[in-house]
Amino acid sequence: MINKLKEEIAKISNPEKAKLLQRFFKTGKGEYGEGDIFLGISVPEQREIAKEFFNKLSLDDIQILLNSKFHEERLIGLLILTDKYKKTDNKESIVNFYLKNAKNSRINNWDLVDLSCHKIVGDYLIDKDRKILYELLKGNLWEKRIAVVSCFAFIRENDFKDSLQIAELLLNDKRDLIHKAVGWMLREVGKKDADVLRNFLNQHCSSMPRVMLRYSIEKFDESERRKYMISQDTNV
Numbered sequence: 001m002i003n004k005l006k007e008e009i010a011k012i013s014n015p016e017k018a019k020l021l022q023r024f025f026k027t028g029k030g031e032y033g034e035g036d037i038f039l040g041i042s043v044p045e046q047r048e049i050a051k052e053f054f055n056k057l058s059l060d061d062i063q064i065l066l067n068s069k070f071h072e073e074r075l076i077g078l079l080i081l082t083d084k085y086k087k088t089d090n091k092e093s094i095v096n097f098y099l100k101n102a103k104n105s106r107i108n109n110w111d112l113v114d115l116s117c118h119k120i121v122g123d124y125l126i127d128k129d130r131k132i133l134y135e136l137l138k139g140n141l142w143e144k145r146i147a148v149v150s151c152f153a154f155i156r157e158n159d160f161k162d163s164l165q166i167a168e169l170l171l172n173d174k175r176d177l178i179h180k181a182v183g184w185m186l187r188e189v190g191k192k193d194a195d196v197l198r199n200f201l202n203q204h205c206s207s208m209p210r211v212m213l214r215y216s217i218e219k220f221d222e223s224e225r226r227k228y229m230i231s232q233d234t235n236v
Contacts, residue, residue, distance in 0.1 A: 001056045002064055008049055009072065014040030025071070025109055032141065032177060033109050041072045043111075050079035059084075059097060066106040074106065078116040085120045095124045099132070102143050110145065110177055117146040122153025130162055137166065141175060148181040155188045160196055163189055167200070171207050183215025191219055205232050 017040030027033040057065075057080055065077030085094040098120050101107055107116070125132070136147035148170070151163040167182045190197030197216065205213060205228055213232060217225045 001053065002061045005049065005053050005057070005065075005076070006073070008052070009039060009041065009070075009076070012041055012045055016040065017042075021071070025111075032175075036071050036109060037069050039070050039072045043075070043115075046072055046076050047079060050076050050083070054080050054083050062097075063101075066101050071109065071112075074108075075112055075115065078107065078112055082116050082119045085123070091124055095120060099136075102136075102146055103139065105140060105142065107146070108142050110181075113142055113145045114149055114181075117150045118152035121146060122150035125150065126153055126157060126159075133162060133166065134169075137169060141177065144170075144173075144178055145181050148178065148185055151185050152188060155185065155192060158192055160189050160193070164196075164200055168204065171204060171209070171212075173209075176211060179209040179212040180215055183212040186212070186216035187218055190216065194220075201228055208232070 018038040019040075021038040021040060022033075022036070025033045025036060025038070027036045027038075053076075062077045062081050062084075065073045065080075068074055068077075081094065081098065085091055088094060098107070098116070107113055121132075133147040133150060136143040148166055151166060154160070155163055163185050167186055170178055170182050173179065173182075186197055186200065189200075201208075201213075201216065208216075210232070213228060217228050220228075
């Protein structure tokens with residue numbers, strides 16, 4: 001069945017679009033996605049394939065997809081895994097499978113992380129101890145982003161503690177992809193409770209990376225955004 005899936009992927013591959021995606025996802029030497037290879041398939045098309053093959057693939061099959069050199073095959077594997085997590089009673093096994101692949105750098109680009117981690121790791125940890133997130137912060141770039149974006153599941157439940165604590169721990173991180181992820185989660189906190197975000201910004205605005213600040217205040221009105229940007233400039 002895995003071969004059938006690969007045949008379906010091959011039918012809709014688009015070499016010209018693949019070239020654009022490889023530039024967009026920074027696959028050049030020294031860039032965060034160095035060496036990643038694209039087939040040129042849209043996310044909606046990948047979702048359709050995942051839906052078609054959801055009941056036909058085992059975890060061993062998904063592992064084959066996650067081991068693929070092709071970005072889209074890895075994403076399809078994660079989309080199927082996310083659906084399997086929703087429908088299984090043994091959610092811990094799916095979480096462990098996911099984390100093993102994160103550690104082995106098979107979940108290794110921002111879209112792969114962002115479309116899956118909060119639906120698996122985040123959802124699983126809603127009512128559990130979250131120390132695993134702080135362990136992930138010690139790992140590779142993608143494990144760290146998983147720790148950040150998994151908090152989206154908690155934010156939806158009006159639980160902001162870990163989002164804010166992780167954001168504070170990452171104020172001095174050097175990587176743009178982490179700055180953007182933290183800023184995104186802070187923005188989501190602000191959409192739920194703007195005063196919680198303001199309190200965080202009032203404490204940390206001057207030490208936040210610029211892009212993190214920009215992302216976090218996107219939903220404020222223009223005058224308030226300007227206030228925080230000027231405040232950071234004044235304190236630099």
